Amino acid sequence: MAVQFMFGVPVPVTTPKPKPAPEADNRIWSLYVGDLDPQVTEADLIDKFRLIGPIASVRLYRDSFTGDSLRYAYVNFFTLLDASTALCFLNHKVLKGKPIRIMWSQRYPLTRKTGIANLFVKNLHPSFTSAQLQTMFSTFGKILSCKVAAENGKTKGFGFVQYDFGQSAMTARNALHGTLVKGKKM
Template sequence: MMLYEKFSQVGQVISVRVCRHRITRRSLGYGFVNYTKREDAERALDDLAFTVVNGRPVRIMWCRRDPSQRTNAAGNILIKNLDKSIDSLSLLDTFSAFGTVLSCKVVCDDNNVSKGYGYVHFETVEAAERATQRLNGMLLNDQIVTIEPFRSFKDREAELATSAEEFTNVYIKNFGEDMDDNRLTELFSKYGPTSSVRVMTDDNGNSKGFGFARFESHENAKKAVDDLNGKVLNGRRLYVSRAQRKAERQTELTRRFEPESLDRGSRYQGVNLYVHNLDSDMDEERLHRAFSPFGTITSVKVMTEGERCKGFGFVCFSSPEEASRAMTGMNGHVLGTQALYVVLARSLGA
C-alpha cells in the first residue's frame, strides 16, 4: 500500500509487488510497479528517484528481464573523491546529461553518510565514455573527482596477482633508528641498480624503522628479498618483502585465514554465518566491509557461478559472540538492493 500510494501520484498503476523471502516473508528490499502508460513510468523515474520510502531513499530503474543486461559491466563507471554532500539524486542529475542511466548509487555507511565514492551504470558504453571525458578531473562541489571504468573484484585481484609476480618495489622494516638513506642505499645497491631508496622518518627526522627500495628490474628486487629477509643486521632481524598497498595486504590476509571448508567442521560451529539474498554483483571485499564492524573476520566466501554471485555466501568470525552480534545486526539489513537473510551455517545442516 505504501508503494502504491507513492507511485500512483504520477500515473495510473496497474499493480505493485514487493518481493519477499520465500521462507521468512521478509521484504527483500526491492519490488515492481506496473503503469498503464509508458509516459507515466518515465515520469516516475524522473520525479520519484531516491524519494524516501519508509526511511530509505529508493532507487528506480527499468525492469530488465535479461539478467546479462543488469550484470554487464560495460557502461558502468566508478566515481571517486565525491564531496560528502553529493547524494545519489545529485549524482543522477549530473550524469544523466550524458545518456540514459540504468542505475546510480552513492555508497554510504550504516549511518547513511557518503563514503566518498559511487557508481553510475549507463545504457551504453559511449555515454559512459562521454561522461568520463567531460567530468574526470573536474570539480564537483569544490572537489576534484576521479572517474574510471568499473572493475569487478576478480579483475582487481588478477591485477594484484600480476603485480606480485613483477614487483620492483621492496619494503624493509626492523632496522632500527640509526639507519639513513645512504646506509640503506649501500645495503641494497649491491643487488642491482635502484631508482630510489628511502628511510621513512618522523617530524624530527628520526627513522621510523622502515623504508623502501625501488629497483630497476624485478629480478634484482626478488634477489634482494630472498637474500636479506630474515638476515640479522646490528642485532636486529630484518623483514624484507614485496611492497604492498593496503588493499593487497587485506586481500592476502583474508585468503591466508580462509578455511578449507567454510560450512563444515566443529571448529567453525557458532562462528560461521550463512548469508543469503546477496546481489549478483556482490564480491568478497564488499561483504567483508559490511560485516567487519561486528568483530574480527577470519574468512569470507561469496559463492559464484562464472563471474556472478549465486546469491549467497559465508562469513566466519573469530568468536561466537561476534558472530551472534553480526547475525542480529545484519539479518534483514539491506545491502545493495536486497535485505539479507543471515543465520548460523550449522543451523542449515551444513
Template structure:
C-alpha cells in the same frame, strides 16, 4: 485499487531499490496510485518473508512510468530515499555491467540526486547510487548506470579528473566484483602513497598535515642520489581507520601550487596486476612516426581519440627515434577509435593485446606485416 497483472512483469515496469525493510506492496500502491495507468507493485522477499529492499512498479504505459520516475526518484518513503530506474529485462547485461561506471572521491554533500545531476549531460542516466554506511554517511564512492556503453565512455572521458566541490572525481568503467581487485573500501590498510608535491616540502611538513588523522608510525619522502625529493613518499599509520580517513580527506587537497594525490600504497603484486589490467587491450602500437616527433606531440595527436594514459616513442641509446611507439588509452573503445580514425593515414596503428606484453611489463611490437599481405 491497482490491478495486478496476471502474467509476470509487464513491459512498462520500473525497478524500485533501497526500500526501507518495512515498506509493503500496499504502501507502494498508495504512494503511486496517483499516477495514471499504475497497475501494481511487487516487493521482493526471501524464503522467510523478509523484504529484500527492492521490487517493481508496473504501469500500463511507458509515459506513466517515465512520469513516476521523474517525479518520485530520490524521494523518501519511511525515511529512506528510494531509487527508481527502468527494469532491465536482460540479465546478462546487468551481470556484465554494460553502461555502468564507478565513481569515487565524492564530497560528503553529494547524494544520489546530485550525482545524477553531475552525470546527466553525458547521456541518459538510468540509475545513480552513492554508497553509504549504516548511519547514512557517504562512503565517497558510487555507481552510475547509463542506457548505453557509449554514454558511459563519454562520462569517463569528460568527468574523470573533473573537480566537484574541490575534489577531483575518479571515474572508470564498472568491473563486476568477481573480476576486480580488492578495493580500498574493502581492504584494511595503514600505508598511504602520497605524490605530486613540490621538492621543498619536508617530511616534517607532511607529518604536520597527516598527524591530525591519527598516530603515524613511519613517514618517508623518496629522494634521488643527491638527496633531492622526487615529489612522492609514504605515510604509515598505526590504525587502518586513520589511514582511510587521511586518504579520503587529503586526496585532492592543494599544497602550494600542486594538488596532492593520496591513495592506498600497493604491494608489488598489486602493482603488477594493475599494470597488466591497464595495458591489456587498450594499448595501440604505432609505426611510421616521423623522426622529429616528440612524446608530447605524439600524445596530443592521439588525444582526439580519447583520454590518453601514456604515449611513448621508442628510441635507441642515442635518443634517436626508432619510428614506432605505443599509446595507452583509458578504454578499449578509445583504442578502437584510434584504429578507425587514424588507420588509413600515414601512421600504421594496431591494438596491442595481452600476448604482446613482454616480461618487462612494456608492450612489444607485433610481428611485421608481410609485403604481400
C-alpha cells in the same frame, strides 16, 4: 450483393468490410524500485505511485523464511507514459525517510553485467547524493541507473552510473575524470 441503379444502369454495390479494431497494447511497463527502507510496505508503494496513474501491480520482495523486506520491489504500470512519469518524478524521492532509487526493470541483465556502459565514481564528498550524481552525469546520455553507495545512512564515498550506451559512459568519464566537486577530486 446489393444493386443500385445509376442513370438507369444497374451497378453492383460493394460494402467495404469494416477494418478490425487496432489491437490493444497489453504490455505492462515495469519499474524496479530499490533502496527501500525495511519498513516500506506494498501499501506505501501503492500510495506513492498511484498519484502518477493506474498501477497494474506492485510486488515487494521478502525473505522467504523471515518475511523481512529485501528492500526492493517492482511497480508495474499499464502505460509507458505513466511508468516514464513515475521514473522522472519519483526517482530519489523520500519514502519513509529514505530516498528510493527507480530504474526500468531489466529482464535481461547482460548490459549491466558486461560493464560496457557502467562507470565507477570514487572519492565523492560524504554529502553527495544519488540525485546529485544523476544530475551531474545526465548531460552525457540516458542513465539507466545511478547510485551513491551508502551503509547505515552514511555514504561510502563512491557510486555507480549505468548508461544505455558505452559511448555516453566514455564521454562522461573523459569530461568529468579529475573534476573537483565539493573540494574532492573525482
